[in-house]
Amino acid sequence: MAQPGHTSSHRPRRALAPRVASIPESLALGSGAAEEIKTKRASTACKECKRRRTRCSTGNPCSQCAAHGRECVYDEHADKRRKVAAKRTQEELEYYRDFVESLIDSIRYCEPGHIDQIINVIRSRATTDEILSVVKQSLNQVEIHKKDKTQGGEAEVGEGNEEMIESMEDPPQSPPASYGAYHPSKEAVNSPLTSIPQRLRYK
Known part of the structure:
Protein backbone atom coordinates (compact mmCIF):
# COMPACT_ATOMS: atom_id res chain seq x y z
CA MET A 1 0.00 0.00 0.00
CA ALA A 2 1.44 3.27 -1.10
CA GLN A 3 1.92 5.86 1.56
CA PRO A 4 0.53 9.30 0.90
CA GLY A 5 2.94 11.85 -0.46
CA HIS A 6 5.10 9.26 -2.20
CA THR A 7 4.84 8.20 -5.78
CA SER A 8 5.02 4.61 -6.67
CA SER A 9 7.46 5.15 -9.54
CA HIS A 10 11.20 4.84 -8.80
CA ARG A 11 13.88 6.67 -10.78
CA PRO A 12 16.36 4.32 -12.43
CA ARG A 13 19.78 4.42 -10.93
CA ARG A 14 22.59 5.73 -13.10
CA ALA A 15 25.01 3.11 -14.23
CA LEU A 16 28.41 3.49 -12.67
CA ALA A 17 31.41 3.42 -14.91
CA PRO A 18 33.83 0.58 -14.27
CA ARG A 19 36.69 1.41 -12.00
CA VAL A 20 39.86 2.05 -13.91
CA ALA A 21 43.16 1.04 -12.40
CA SER A 22 45.32 3.97 -11.43
CA ILE A 23 47.96 4.72 -14.05
CA PRO A 24 51.35 5.87 -12.86
CA GLU A 25 51.98 9.50 -13.45
CA SER A 26 55.13 8.75 -15.41
CA LEU A 27 53.13 6.57 -17.85
CA ALA A 28 50.15 8.87 -18.08
CA LEU A 29 52.10 12.04 -18.74
CA GLY A 30 55.21 10.53 -20.24
CA SER A 31 58.67 10.62 -18.75
CA GLY A 32 59.55 13.84 -20.58
CA ALA A 33 56.44 15.65 -19.36
CA ALA A 34 56.96 14.43 -15.81
CA GLU A 35 60.51 15.74 -15.83
CA GLU A 36 59.32 19.10 -17.12
CA ILE A 37 56.73 19.35 -14.35
CA LYS A 38 59.25 18.63 -11.66
CA THR A 39 61.43 21.55 -10.73
CA LYS A 40 64.94 20.94 -11.90
CA ARG A 41 67.53 21.74 -9.30
CA ALA A 42 70.76 23.32 -10.37
CA SER A 43 74.10 21.89 -9.35
CA THR A 44 74.56 25.05 -7.32
CA ALA A 45 72.00 27.61 -6.27
CA CYS A 46 72.22 31.26 -7.21
CA LYS A 47 73.11 33.78 -4.55
CA GLU A 48 69.52 34.99 -4.08
CA CYS A 49 68.14 31.48 -3.65
CA LYS A 50 70.92 30.70 -1.19
CA ARG A 51 70.15 33.81 0.78
CA ARG A 52 66.40 33.14 0.80
CA ARG A 53 66.88 29.35 1.21
CA THR A 54 64.60 28.58 -1.70
CA ARG A 55 64.89 25.87 -4.31
CA CYS A 56 66.84 27.08 -7.32
CA SER A 57 66.04 25.77 -10.77
CA THR A 58 68.30 25.62 -13.78
CA GLY A 59 68.77 28.46 -16.17
CA ASN A 60 69.93 32.01 -15.89
CA PRO A 61 67.88 33.60 -14.53
CA CYS A 62 66.33 30.83 -12.47
CA SER A 63 62.56 30.55 -12.10
CA GLN A 64 62.53 32.29 -8.71
CA CYS A 65 64.61 35.26 -9.83
CA ALA A 66 62.67 35.53 -13.09
CA ALA A 67 59.31 35.52 -11.26
CA HIS A 68 60.34 38.22 -8.78
CA GLY A 69 62.57 40.25 -11.07
CA ARG A 70 65.74 39.64 -9.10
CA GLU A 71 69.30 39.60 -10.34
CA CYS A 72 70.36 35.98 -10.78
CA VAL A 73 74.06 35.45 -10.12
CA TYR A 74 75.83 32.08 -9.79
CA ASP A 75 79.11 31.46 -7.98
CA GLU A 76 80.82 28.97 -10.27
CA HIS A 77 83.75 28.50 -7.89
CA ALA A 78 81.38 27.08 -5.27
CA ASP A 79 80.02 24.46 -7.69
CA LYS A 80 81.72 21.18 -6.79
CA ARG A 81 80.41 19.42 -9.88
CA ARG A 82 81.87 22.05 -12.15
CA LYS A 83 85.15 21.94 -10.24
CA VAL A 84 85.43 18.19 -10.79
CA ALA A 85 84.57 18.55 -14.48
CA ALA A 86 87.07 21.38 -14.91
CA LYS A 87 89.80 19.37 -13.18
CA ARG A 88 89.09 16.37 -15.39
CA THR A 89 89.22 18.53 -18.51
CA GLN A 90 92.50 20.09 -17.37
CA GLU A 91 94.06 16.67 -16.81
CA GLU A 92 92.96 15.51 -20.27
CA LEU A 93 94.40 18.62 -21.89
CA GLU A 94 97.75 18.12 -20.12
CA TYR A 95 97.82 14.45 -21.16
CA TYR A 96 97.19 15.16 -24.83
CA ARG A 97 99.60 18.09 -24.81
CA ASP A 98 102.36 15.83 -23.48
CA PHE A 99 101.39 13.23 -26.09
CA VAL A 100 101.64 15.67 -29.01
CA GLU A 101 104.91 17.22 -27.80
CA SER A 102 106.48 13.79 -27.30
CA LEU A 103 105.35 12.66 -30.74
CA ILE A 104 106.83 15.78 -32.37
CA ASP A 105 110.13 15.34 -30.49
CA SER A 106 110.35 11.70 -31.55
CA ILE A 107 109.89 12.63 -35.22
CA ARG A 108 112.43 15.42 -34.87
CA TYR A 109 115.22 13.64 -32.97
CA CYS A 110 114.78 9.87 -33.26
CA GLU A 111 116.45 7.62 -35.79
CA PRO A 112 114.48 6.66 -38.93
CA GLY A 113 114.07 3.10 -37.64
CA HIS A 114 112.40 4.30 -34.44
CA ILE A 115 110.14 6.65 -36.40
CA ASP A 116 109.03 3.78 -38.65
CA GLN A 117 108.27 1.73 -35.54
CA ILE A 118 106.09 4.53 -34.14
CA ILE A 119 104.23 4.85 -37.44
CA ASN A 120 103.58 1.11 -37.54
CA VAL A 121 102.21 1.18 -34.00
CA ILE A 122 99.88 4.07 -34.89
CA ARG A 123 98.64 2.27 -38.01
CA SER A 124 98.00 -0.89 -36.00
CA ARG A 125 95.16 0.99 -34.24
CA ALA A 126 96.90 0.87 -30.90
CA THR A 127 95.56 2.89 -28.01
CA THR A 128 96.90 6.31 -27.14
CA ASP A 129 98.67 4.92 -24.08
CA GLU A 130 100.41 2.25 -26.17
CA ILE A 131 101.56 4.81 -28.73
CA LEU A 132 102.82 7.12 -26.01
CA SER A 133 104.74 4.25 -24.41
CA VAL A 134 106.59 3.51 -27.67
CA VAL A 135 107.29 7.22 -28.19
CA LYS A 136 108.73 7.56 -24.69
CA GLN A 137 110.97 4.53 -25.21
CA SER A 138 112.34 6.02 -28.44
CA LEU A 139 113.03 9.35 -26.75
CA ASN A 140 114.79 7.58 -23.88
CA GLN A 141 117.12 5.92 -26.38
CA LYS A 147 124.37 11.45 -22.65
CA ASP A 148 127.02 8.90 -23.63
CA LYS A 149 128.28 11.15 -26.40
CA THR A 150 128.50 14.12 -24.06
CA GLN A 151 130.39 12.17 -21.41
CA GLY A 152 132.86 10.86 -24.01
CA GLY A 153 133.57 14.37 -25.26
CA GLU A 154 134.14 15.62 -21.74
CA ALA A 155 136.62 12.80 -21.09
CA GLU A 156 138.63 13.65 -24.23
CA VAL A 157 138.72 17.31 -23.33
CA GLY A 158 139.77 16.46 -19.78
CA GLU A 159 142.69 14.35 -20.94
CA GLY A 160 143.91 17.12 -23.22
CA ASN A 161 143.73 19.64 -20.42
CA GLU A 162 145.74 17.39 -18.10
CA GLU A 163 148.51 17.02 -20.68
CA MET A 164 148.61 20.76 -21.19
CA ILE A 165 148.81 21.41 -17.46
CA GLU A 166 151.67 18.91 -17.07
CA SER A 167 153.64 20.56 -19.88
CA MET A 168 153.17 23.96 -18.24
CA GLU A 169 154.28 22.71 -14.83
CA ASP A 170 157.46 21.05 -16.19
CA PRO A 171 158.92 23.40 -18.83
CA PRO A 172 161.94 22.06 -20.79
CA GLN A 173 165.34 23.07 -19.36
CA SER A 174 167.00 23.29 -22.77
CA PRO A 175 165.52 24.11 -26.14
CA PRO A 176 164.69 21.19 -28.39
CA ALA A 177 167.15 19.99 -31.01
CA SER A 178 165.07 21.55 -33.73
CA TYR A 179 165.83 24.95 -32.20
CA GLY A 180 169.65 24.64 -32.58
CA ALA A 181 172.10 27.57 -32.79
CA TYR A 182 171.82 29.63 -35.90
CA HIS A 183 174.89 29.34 -38.20
CA PRO A 184 174.75 31.76 -41.14
CA SER A 185 175.95 30.47 -44.45
CA LYS A 186 178.74 31.99 -46.51
CA GLU A 187 176.25 33.44 -48.93
CA ALA A 188 174.48 35.20 -46.09
CA VAL A 189 177.75 36.64 -44.77
CA ASN A 190 178.88 37.97 -48.15
CA SER A 191 175.46 39.32 -49.04
CA PRO A 192 175.08 43.11 -49.42
CA LEU A 193 172.73 43.28 -46.44
CA THR A 194 175.20 41.72 -44.04
CA SER A 195 178.17 43.65 -45.41
CA ILE A 196 176.64 47.07 -44.84
CA PRO A 197 177.29 47.13 -41.08
CA GLN A 198 180.93 46.17 -41.71
CA ARG A 199 181.48 49.08 -44.10
CA LEU A 200 179.92 51.49 -41.61
CA ARG A 201 182.08 50.13 -38.84
CA TYR A 202 185.39 50.89 -40.59
CA LYS A 203 184.55 54.46 -41.57
Missing part, protein backbone atom coordinates in the same frame (compact mmCIF):
# COMPACT_ATOMS: atom_id res chain seq x y z
CA VAL A 142 117.94 9.34 -27.83
CA GLU A 143 118.67 10.74 -24.37
CA ILE A 144 120.94 7.80 -23.49
CA HIS A 145 122.88 8.19 -26.74
CA LYS A 146 123.21 11.93 -26.23
